[in-house]
Amino acid sequence: MALLLEIVTPDRRVFCEKVEHVVLPSSTGEIDILPGHIPLLSMLVPGELRYSQDGKTSSMAIDKGFIQVRGDKVSILAEAAIDVSKIDLSAVDDARKAAQDALEEARLKGEDPAIIEELETKARFTVIQSLVKRH
Amino acid sequence: MPNLRDIKRRIRSVKNTGKITRAMQLVASSKMKRAQNAAIAARPYAQMLAEVLASIHRDEDCADACGINPFIAKREAITRGILILSTDKGLAGPLNSNMFRYIGTELKDEKVRFFAVGRKGSQFLARTARDLAASFSVSDRVPYKEVRPVVESLTQAYLSGEIDTIEVLYPRFINNLRQEVTLEPIAPIPSLDKLLELYKGRPDETAEPPIANDTREMIFEPDVKSILDEIIDLYIRRVVHQMMLEAQASEQSARMVAMKTATDNAKDLESRLTLKYNKARQSAITQELVEISAATMLAQQ
Numbered sequence: 001m002a003l004l005l006e007i008v009t010p011d012r013r014v015f016c017e018k019v020e021h022v023v024l025p026s027s028t029g030e031i032d033i034l035p036g037h038i039p040l041l042s043m044l045v046p047g048e049l050r051y052s053q054d055g056k057t058s059s060m061a062i063d064k065g066f067i068q069v070r071g072d073k074v075s076i077l078a079e080a081a082i083d084v085s086k087i088d089l090s091a092v093d094d095a096r097k098a099a100q101d102a103l104e105e106a107r108l109k110g111e112d113p114a115i116i117e118e119l120e121t122k123a124r125f126t127v128i129q130s131l132v133k134r135h
Numbered sequence: 136m137p138n139l140r141d142i143k144r145r146i147r148s149v150k151n152t153g154k155i156t157r158a159m160q161l162v163a164s165s166k167m168k169r170a171q172n173a174a175i176a177a178r179p180y181a182q183m184l185a186e187v188l189a190s191i192h193r194d195e196d197c198a199d200a201c202g203i204n205p206f207i208a209k210r211e212a213i214t215r216g217i218l219i220l221s222t223d224k225g226l227a228g229p230l231n232s233n234m235f236r237y238i239g240t241e242l243k244d245e246k247v248r249f250f251a252v253g254r255k256g257s258q259f260l261a262r263t264a265r266d267l268a269a270s271f272s273v274s275d276r277v278p279y280k281e282v283r284p285v286v287e288s289l290t291q292a293y294l295s296g297e298i299d300t301i302e303v304l305y306p307r308f309i310n311n312l313r314q315e316v317t318l319e320p321i322a323p324i325p326s327l328d329k330l331l332e333l334y335k336g337r338p339d340e341t342a343e344p345p346i347a348n349d350t351r352e353m354i355f356e357p358d359v360k361s362i363l364d365e366i367i368d369l370y371i372r373r374v375v376h377q378m379m380l381e382a383q384a385s386e387q388s389a390r391m392v393a394m395k396t397a398t399d400n401a402k403d404l405e406s407r408l409t410l411k412y413n414k415a416r417q418s419a420i421t422q423e424l425v426e427i428s429a430a431t432m433l434a435q436q
Contacts, residue, residue: 006183010279010373013179028356041187042356043365066366068187072354077183107434 003035005051007060007076014081015060020048022051022074024067033074040069044078046124048132061132065127080125087133098125139419142412146405147187153190159226160394166275167311167387173277174308174380179378183368188324192354206322207296214291215247216268216287216298217318218375220280220382221256223272230306230314231255236306238318239263246300254380266290282376290371293322299342301371305378306385312392314385318428321374322365346420352383 005022007015021034033040044065050057065078078118103119165248168348192207202208236254248266251257257270269288292298301322306314355362366369 004349008179008183010180012176025358039192039351039353040356041353043362064301066184066187066362068183068190070190075183075187077180077187112280115280123144 002072004073005076006073007049007062007078007081008017009037009078009081016024017053018055019051020055024049024061024074026067026075026081033058033069035072037072037119038084039071040067042067048128049076049081060134061087062131063127063128070076079121082129082131086103087129089130092126092133094121097122099126136373138249139412139415142408142415144411146408149408150424153398153405156394156397156401160391163387163391163394167391170275170277170307170380170384170387174377174384177377177380181373184366184373188370190353191355191359191366192324195413204363206371206402207324207363209323210299212245212299214298215242215245215300215302216250216289217242218245218250218301218303219256219260220283220303220379221253221259222386223252223254226257226393227390228396230260230386231249233316234304234306235259237318238265241318247340248292250292252285252382268297268376273379274433275383277376277379279372279376282372282379286372290322303375303378305382308384308388310379311388314389314411315378319378321371341407353425 002018002020002054003022005015005017005019006013020030022034023030025045027045029045030047031042036135042068044062046063047061049062049064050059052058060083062076063079065076068075068077099119099122103116103123106116106119153211219234221234225231231253231257248268249256249260250268251260251270252273254272255272257368260267260270271281274283289301290296293301300320302318302320303316307317309315388407
C-alpha cells in the first residue's frame with residue numbers, strides 16, 4: 001500500500017510519485033496522511049511538507065493552495081513548491097530582500113493590487129524557503 | 136509586349152515581401168514553441184483545479200453551499216456575456232475571421248454582451264455595432280497579472296446581473312495546423328464532468344493516473360463554503376488564463392503557417408516573373424536584331 005503524491009503548481013507538475021506517508025500544513029493544523037485516509041478537501045497554508053519514501057524523509061517548501069485526498073491519492077495544488085535540497089539559501093536571501101524592497105516600493109507608489117499580490121506571493125515564498133531550509 | 140522595367144519592379148517588390156514574410160515566419164515559429172510549452176505546462180494545474188471543484192460539485196452534502204454560490208447556482212440566461220480572445224495583430228491566417236464568422240452565424244439572434252481581448256476582436260465588434268462592454272490587451276507571454284482585470288470585469292458584471300453567463304470564445308490549440316473555434320461556458324459552472332472530459336480528451340503526455348474510485352464521504356476543512364469561495368475565484372482566473380495561453384499558442388501557429396504559405400507563394404511568383412522577364416528580354420533582343428538586319432539589308436540595296 002502506498003500513497004500517490006502529486007504536486008502541481010501553475011507552471012508545471014512538480015512531483016508525482018509513490019510515497020509512504022505525507023505530512024502537510026493545512027489550515028486547521030499540520031496533518032499526517034497515511035494510506036487509507038478518508039477523502040478530504042482542505043486548504044493548504046504556506047509551510048513545510050514532509051514525505052517519506054523507502055524509509056527516507058524528504059521535505060519541500062510549499063506555498064498556499066489546496067489539498068485533496070481521494071482513494072490513496074493526495075493531490076496538492078500550490079502556488080509554488082520547491083525541494084529543500086534545491087533551495088540555495090544565499091540566493092533565497094537575496095531574492096527575499098529584492099522582493100520585500102519591491103513590495104515596499106509598490107505599496108508606497110500605490111501600485112495595482114494585482115502587482116502587489118504577485119510580489120507578496122514572491123516575498124512570502126522566499127520567507128518559507130529560508131525557514132524550511134534552516135529548520 | 137510587357138514592359139521590362141515594370142516586370143523588374145514587380146520582381147523586386149515580390150522579393151521584398153517574401154523577405155518580410157519569411158522573417159515573420161521565423162519570429163512566429165520561435166514564439167510558437169514557447170507559447171505551446173506554456174500552454175501545455177499549465178494544463179495539469181487547471182485540470183486538477185477542475186477535478187477538485189468537480190468533487191465538491193458531486194458531493195451531495197455540498198448541495199446547499201453550491202446552491203447559494205452565484206457561480207454555481209443556475210440562472211436564466213437573458214444576456215449572455217462572452218469574452219473573445221482575438222489577436223492584436225493580423226496576418227494570422229483565418230484565425231480571427233473564423234471566430235467572427237462564428238459570431239455572425241451562431242450568435243446572430245442572441246442577446247450578447249461582448250468583452251474583447253485583442254485589437255482585432257474589438258475592431259470587429261465595433262464595426263458590426265455589437266454590444267461591446269470592455270476591451271483589453273494582453274501581451275505575448277500572457278502574464279498571469281494581465282488576466283486579472285479581464286476576469287474581474289467579467290465577474291463583476293456577472294455578480295451585478297449585467298450578464299447572466301460567462302463564456303469564452305477562443306481558438307483552441309489542437310496542433311500546428313489546426314485551431315478550433317470553441318465557445319466554452321465558465322459560469323454558471325456547467326457540468327464539471329463534461330469539463331474534465333474535455334481536459335482528458337486532450338493529448339497530454341504527462342497525463343496522470345486515474346483516481347481510484349472512492350465512495351467514502353468527503354470531509355471538508357475548515358468548511359465547504361470557505362473552500363468553495365476560495366477555489367471558485369482561483370478556478371475562474373486559472374481557466375481564463377489557460378484559455379489565453381491556448382489562444383496565444385493558436386495565434387503563433389496560425390501566423391507561422393500563414394507566413395510560410397506566403398513565403399512559398401512569393402518564391403513561386405518570383406520564379407514565374409523571372410521567367411516572364413527573361414522571355415520579354417529575349418524577344419526584345421530578337422526584335423532589335425531583326426530591325427538591325429532589316430536596316431542593313433535596306434542599306435545594301
